[in-house]
Amino acid sequence: MTTAAALDAADDLAGFAAEFAKPPGVYLDGNSLGLLCHAAxxxxxxxxxxxxxxxxxxxxxxxxxxxxxxxxxxxxxxxxxxxxxxxxxxxxxxxxxxxxxxxxxxxxxxxxxxxxxxxxxxxxxxxxxxxxxxxxxxxxxxxxxxxxxxxxxxxxxxxxxxxxxxxxxxxxxxxxxxxxxxxxxxxxxxxxxxxxxxxxxxxxxxxxxxxxxxxxxxxxxxxxxxxxxxxxxxxxxxxxxxxxxxxxxxxxxxxxxxxxxxxxxxxxxxxxxxxxxxxxxxxxxxxxxxxxxxxxxxxxGIDRIRAKSVAQTRFLIDLARERLGRHGVGIVTPADPARRGGHVTFTHPDAAKLSRALRARGVVPDFRPPDMLRFAPAPLYTSFAECQAAVDTLAGILADDAHHRLPDADDLVT
Ligand SMILES: Cc1ncc(COP(=O)(O)O)c(C=O)c1O
The missing domain is CATH 3.40.640.10 (Type I PLP-dependent aspartate aminotransferase-like (Major domain))
Incomplete structure (x- = not known):
């Protein structure tokens, strides 16, 4: 699998991230609320x-x-x-x-x-x-x-x-x-x-x-x-x-x-x-x-945006298969890029708790009932390294079993 560093180095849209006000951490919720750009x-x-x-x-x-x-x-x-x-x-x-x-x-x-x-x-x-x-x-x-x-x-x-x-x-x-x-x-x-x-x-x-x-x-x-x-x-x-x-x-x-x-x-x-x-x-x-x-x-340009989006969702799916599958994480988003939009949806019975735990660690995905965790890279401001960091963080949470001890989420749809 090509590394995140290599993909970022080859990314001709990478410069656009500087045009956005990015909050600290990894923001993967651009399909709910896109970030502010200086031009806006x-x-x-x-x-x-x-x-x-x-x-x-x-x-x-x-x-x-x-x-x-x-x-x-x-x-x-x-x-x-x-x-x-x-x-x-x-x-x-x-x-x-x-x-x-x-x-x-x-x-x-x-x-x-x-x-x-x-x-x-x-x-x-x-x-x-x-x-x-x-x-x-x-x-x-x-x-x-x-x-x-x-x-x-x-x-x-x-x-x-x-x-x-x-x-x-x-x-x-x-x-x-x-x-x-x-x-x-x-x-x-x-x-x-x-x-x-x-x-x-x-x-x-x-x-x-x-x-x-x-x-x-x-x-x-x-x-x-x-x-x-x-x-x-x-x-x-x-x-x-x-x-x-x-x-x-x-x-x-x-x-x-x-x-x-x-x-x-x-x-x-x-x-x-x-x-x-x-x-x-x-x-x-x-x-x-x-x-x-x-x-x-x-x-x-929308065609360049789509090309990067497809590459990022592919990257997330490949990483998830490699790192998350063994922890019971499923992927419902189609693997065929022609049938895939801009976000990747994982399933896990503790998805609400996982979403919370990710946010507590600076990664912002979102949760949709009953068991879905959405990761939405926005090609204009999300890097491949950030996609990698999000999956690594989720793998870390699942590996130490800490999510089992998390309180039930009371803010489900955030
Ligand atoms: C698919 C879809 N349709 C409609 C809406 C809601 O539209 P609004 O609340 O802006 O009227 C949303 C909001 O997230 C949506 O995801």
Whole structure:
């Protein structure tokens, strides 16, 4: 196995780590909250300064007038998603954007919602409440396709469920628990026109997307994970141009054609681009850091980021097999890189305690019930040496059996 030192020496992205504020220790939680980069801090400060110096004029004046900030963020995000800036709206939260897609595209002709059994809870809550709003019931109209005994989703089982029902499906690009990456192009092509809204929270910024080329209908995701936009950062949604003429299900005045918004008309004149899916006044301080962080991601280039991510997850899997298997640690993340997102998930009955013990030793993974420990290297700021240190620390904890004596964790999902 190539050593961490050799891999770090050959890493052409290594220099990017200096652009981030790294806390002491080893941070492997960039798939929950990405770290602050200096560029994001600068664009946030710029917005604060504009507020100080320009007050209301900040909407239309200054280096990045707030009125155009969401579209500027969309322009910077589009290369990571493989689409046109006009296909993307940056704003709201992830959950609100899913509500927007459901409210806009499910319609009466699609009485069902299909989701996968590995869904992030908010996706199900949003789907169920959307069904109730139109007189449906989750019992009758929500179809949940369960994972296989190895915890992974079988695309060949998902496809017929989605294809055979008049539904809008909500599926993950990368499953937040297992790290499994679905073949979005294949699934989209195989479901014969059924709409799928892809939750790309765990792929945007670490896995390249080709939404336009792959014919993806709808997608949405977080701004605070691999996009490094900061806690509660503005989220995003994508709508294929062939679907864009729909009126938003959740309309608001910031979805107006920007040239007409201040006519204050009684009639809603929607923007021609995906900006029509904005709702109210953008959260400027939650958008501003994304301008800086997306510039850094684009400087690095998503294909180089993915290449390093694949190498790092491979490295973690190989190390874990060598050092952790004998301690009862399992690996649920697929070994095939084409089926693997940006994080690696280990299983162990004491995963919650192990997560705590790791944190006490300066390694920050996270725990997901009931028994999963996620390690997420972020290619822009995580080194191979840090991946090695994390596995070494975990092996040390397991070897001296100290985890058996740890108190039960009371802060499970941290
Ligand atoms: C897959 C996935 N979807 C949705 C969300 C939640 O989105 P938000 O709380 O930003 O609305 C998360 C948050 O971790 C997530 O991991």
């Amino acid at each position: 801090e600068a664009t946030l400060r710029e917005a604060v300064e504009a507020w100080r110096a320009l007050a209301i004029r900040g909407w239309t004046e200054g280096s990045t007038p707030w009125f155009g900030m969401a579209r500027e963020a969309a322009a910077r995000l589009a290369p990571l998603l493989g689409c046109d800036p006009a296909d993307v709206m940056v704003g709201n939260s992830t959950t609100v954007n899913l509500h927007q897609l459901l409210a806009t595209f499910r319609g009466l002709e699609r009485p069902f919602v299909v989701i996968d059994g590995t869904h992030f809870p908010t996706d199900r809550y949003a789907a169920e409440s959307n069904l109730r709003l139109s007189g449906g019931t989750p019992d009758e109209h929500l179809v949940v396709v369960p994972p296989e005994p190895d915890r992974l989703l079988d695309e060949d089982r998902l496809i017929p469920e989605v294809a055979e029902l008049p539904c809008l499906a909500v599926l993950p690009s990368v499953v937040y628990t297992t790290g499994q990456l679905l073949d979005m192009k294949r699934v989209t092509g195989a479901v014969g026109g059924t709409l799928i809204a892809w939750d790309c929270s765990h792929s945007a910024g670490v896995v390249p997307h080709r939404f336009r080329e792959d014919g993806i209908d709808l997608a949405f995701g977080c701004g605070y994970k691999y996009l490094n936009g900061g806690p509660g950062a503005a989220a995003w949604l994508y709508v294929h141009p062939r679907l864009r003429d729909r009126l938003p299900g959740l309309a608001g005045w910031f979805g107006c054609d920007p040239a007409r918004q201040f006519e204050m008309a009684a009639t809603f004149h929607p923007a021609a681009d995906a900006g029509r899916f904005q709702i109210g006044t953008p959260h400027v301080f939650s958008l501003a850091p994304l301008l800086g962080s997306l510039a850094v991601l684009n400087d690095a």
